[in-house]
Ligand SMILES: Cc1cc2nc3c(=O)[nH]c(=O)nc-3n(C[C@H](O)[C@H](O)[C@H](O)COP(=O)(O)OP(=O)(O)OC[C@H]3O[C@@H](n4cnc5c(N)ncnc54)[C@H](O)[C@@H]3O)c2cc1C
């Protein structure tokens with residue numbers, strides 16, 4: 001599974017970081033950094049939750 | 064075990080509820096009934112990107128058409144639930160009765176209107192895509208001035224977007240500062256300063272006493288006697304839950320559909336989103352939350368609730384929302400109250416970039432952030448853990 005963030009949509013409100021701080025990090029420059037682009041498959045449920053909870057629909061999962 | 068599910072309200076809470084059931088493998092029939100003509104769409108862009116003209120309406124779709132088809136829903140748009148009887152488990156849709164097995168009520172809320180303005184041209188509220196497109200057309204026509212009544216979140220966003228489009232804008236708020244009811248005066252004053260410095264003609268501490276004009280709005284008169292000439296008025300004075308159709312249903316209706324701590328309103332009936340008023344054990348009180356994230360969480364919770372006898376956990380979220388105004392991102396987690404102590408814990412008010420803690424009785428109650436998303440999320444975690452005021456301050460001291 002690969003995490004793809006559409007940075008044109010992302011507005012750094014950090015809800016994804018709240019759900020998975022080891023994968024998503026919004027830094028003090030207000031930008032989102034994906035710390036781990038290929039989380040292991042046992043994290044799928046959390047990643048899908050991040051996709052749903054992102055208010056900007058900026059996160060996608062690619063297999 | 065219920066074999067079919069009926070969802071009334073085809074928007075954020077309802078659709079996300081249906082999707083959760085399918086994700087869990089539920090393969091029985093799901094009806095999604097909504098009275099709007101459009102496929103489910105997202106509301107936050109209505110006061111932001113779509114109103115600004117940056118997005119076309121189709122970008123707000125909640126689920127892309129191809130994925131929607133996979134959900135295999137009986138989607139009934141343009142259909143209105145008109146009555147319910149929970150004893151006989153009957154729902155009326157456009158006057159026609161039908162039986163249900165499990166029912167999720169997600170009919171959301173609608174805008175309050177200003178008395179005496181019904182049917183007057185140039186007067187709008189903003190809740191639906193159609194409302195948004197009507198206001199956008201009016202903004203594009205180059206109005207003399209836009210007047211927005213009510214500097215809550217929607218009103219403040221509409222004012223910000225209109226000024227961004229070059230439309231002279233007056234924002235009227237009866238309290239002393241924008242958003243004051245939610246964020247308190249100190250933070251509200253910062254929001255006021257952001258609006259003023261961006262060119263909004265902000266008038267606080269005044270109400271509207273009259274709206275002049277016959278068919279077309281011509282002016283509004285304020286409590287201080289001022290008359291503001293205008294051809295476009297947007298009223299943003301809050302919302303009311305859509306519960307009229309539930310009168311006589313057997314449910315308890317009191318500022319929303321009253322539910323227990325598992326979102327259950329009656330056997331086989333749950334509610335979610337802006338219309339639901341449930342007992343949140345975290346706060347020990349009935350609450351109704353009008354935020355996007357709550358609908359996204361509560362819709363799935365309440366849909367799943369219909370398929371189990373007793374859920375493992377009650378629904379106990381820490382409320383959270385965001386609002387985009389100009390280039391400022393506002394976020395609030397938790398529940399501030401007027402007598403809370405407020406302390407800036409990160410950044411500074413002067414640069415319009417700060418995080419503030421709200422607390423009382425030795426507890427952290429809420430976290431506000433202006434362009435401080437990271438701190439708000441960390442604060443939200445502290446709230447979820449029930450952190451004391453001292454613990455929270457200690458965590459914040461390590462930020463920077
Ligand atoms: C302009 C705007 C901007 C917003 N911006 C933000 C933001 O930045 N951040 C944030 O956190 N929140 C924001 N919100 C709030 C957020 O959009 C709502 O909390 C969310 O839409 C609630 O979802 P819901 O499904 O409960 O209700 P709704 O979205 O209100 O949907 C309810 C649906 O049910 C339909 N319905 C009603 N009665 C019936 C009936 N009898 N039969 C059939 N259908 C019926 C309605 O027409 C509607 O389609 C915004 C809201 C608006 C209007």
Ligand code: SF4
Nearest residue numbers: 010011013014016054
């Ligand atoms: S939740 Fe979405 S918008 Fe927010 S930081 Fe993550 S990707 Fe960006």
